[in-house]
Amino acid sequence: xxxxxxxxxxxxxxxxxxxxxxxxxxxxxxxxxLFWYKQPPSRQMILVIRQEAYKQQNATENRFSVNFQKxxxxxxxxxxxxxxxxxxxxxxxxxxxxxxxxxxxxxxxxVKP
Amino acid sequence: xAGVMQNPRHLVRRRGQEARLRCSPMKGxxxxxxxxxxxxxxxxxxxxxxxxxxxxxxxxxxxxFSAEFPKExxxxxxIQQVVRGDSAAYFCATGQGxxxxxxxxxFGQGTRLTVV
Numbered sequence: 001x002x003x004x005x006x007x008x009x010x011x012x013x014x015x016x017x018x019x020x021x022x023x024x025x026x027x028x029x030x031x032x033x034l035f036w037y038k039q040p041p042s043r044q045m046i047l048v049i050r051q052e053a054y055k056q057q058n059a060t061e062n063r064f065s066v067n068f069q070k071x072x073x074x075x076x077x078x079x080x081x082x083x084x085x086x087x088x089x090x091x092x093x094x095x096x097x098x099x100x101x102x103x104x105x106x107x108x109x110x111v112k113p
Numbered sequence: 114x115a116g117v118m119q120n121p122r123h124l125v126r127r128r129g130q131e132a133r134l135r136c137s138p139m140k141g142x143x144x145x146x147x148x149x150x151x152x153x154x155x156x157x158x159x160x161x162x163x164x165x166x167x168x169x170x171x172x173x174x175x176x177x178f179s180a181e182f183p184k185e186x187x188x189x190x191x192i193q194q195v196v197r198g199d200s201a202a203y204f205c206a207t208g209q210g211x212x213x214x215x216x217x218x219x220f221g222q223g224t225r226l227t228v229v
Contacts, residue, residue, distance in 0.1 A: 004155075033214030043202060045156075045220035052214060091155050095214045100146060100172070103155035 002027045002094050004104035012110040013082045020067075021077045021107045023092030032096035034068065034075045039089040039106075048090070051075065082111045117142075117207050118187075119221035126195045126228050134224045136205035137187040144211055145188040146218065147173075147180060150202040159203075161211075162188060168211075195228045202226075 003026045013019035025034070036048040051059045051068050058066050063083075067076045079086055092104040118137040126132050138145055143164045148156040158172040162182040173180065177195075182188040192199055202225045206218035 006155075009153075043204075043223045043225075045204065045206075047217060050214070093155075095212070100148075100158035100161065100169070101156070101212070101218065103148075103157070105155045106153075 002029075002032075002096070002102045004092050004094050004102050006090075006092055006104035006107050008107045009105075010108045010110070012112055013079075015082055015084060015111055015113050017082055018078060018080045019082055019109065021079075021090050021092075021109065023075045023077070023104055025073050025075065025092070025094050025104075027073070027094065027096065029096045032094060034066075035093040035095070035101070036064070036066070036075075036077045037091045037093060037103075038086075039091060040085075040087070045091075049077070079109075084111050084113060087111045117205060117219050117221035119203075119205055119224050121224060122222065124224055124226050126226065128196060128228055129194050132192040132195050132199070132226055134190040134192075134203050134226070135187040136190070136207070136221055138205075138207035139219055142207040142209055142219070144208045145182050146206045146212065147188075147190050148204045148206065150204060150223070152201070156204060159190070192226075195226070197228050200226055200228045 032053045034051045038046045049061045063080045065078050089106045091106045093101045145162045147159040150156045160173045160180045161169040177193045179191045202223040204223040206220045
């Protein structure tokens with residue numbers, strides 16, 4: 001079974017600065033997808049970024065980028081130029097050839113003005 | 114095109130009562146996944162349904178929980194004889210087909226169930 005671990009329950013960052021959220025996972029599969037989801041206070045789950053394990057290039061979406069280290073089974077999210085609207089819970093998630101996403105326990109990010 | 118609709122947003126039940134949670138997929142979506150989020154935890158898979166069929170219920174407790182997705186109408190997650198430990202946020206995610214890594218699962222805003 002796959003497991004996803006987020007070791008930082010809470011983090012904070014000053015507005016306009018950069019923050020990195022950590023995620024590690026465990027799997028014996030060779031191809032899979034990794035995701036970061038954002039959950040603001042509204043509880044809506046919003047897909048932030050996705051990475052396919054076979055792709056060596058790290059995914060980027062505007063201010064969001066990942067550092068995917070396949071051998072280390074690490075998948076961190078970097079948020080640049082943090083904005084107040086980035087305040088939310090962030091969940092790392094894993095999927096492979098099964099029916100469901102496996103989520104980590106989440107990191108609560110607070111962006112301070 | 115309306116998004117995934119879940120109702121109610123908040124539901125309070127006394128111990129022993131039944132809770133019925135509804136999920137209306139986006140138009141054209143015939144696959145539904147239910148997840149449960151306990152306080153301060155990530156989402157945990159419960160059940161995957163296609164119209165009129167349960168595909169995978171490996172994450173759903175064997176007792177008191179059931180799910181359906183009829184030909185017409187929303188998907189229903191039913192919890193009978195609720196206990197305090199059932200208090201959680203319940204999310205559904207829907208798609209046109211089975212979720213694949215390169216497709217998107219569209220989540221509803223969840224139903225927060227509180228058992229008193």
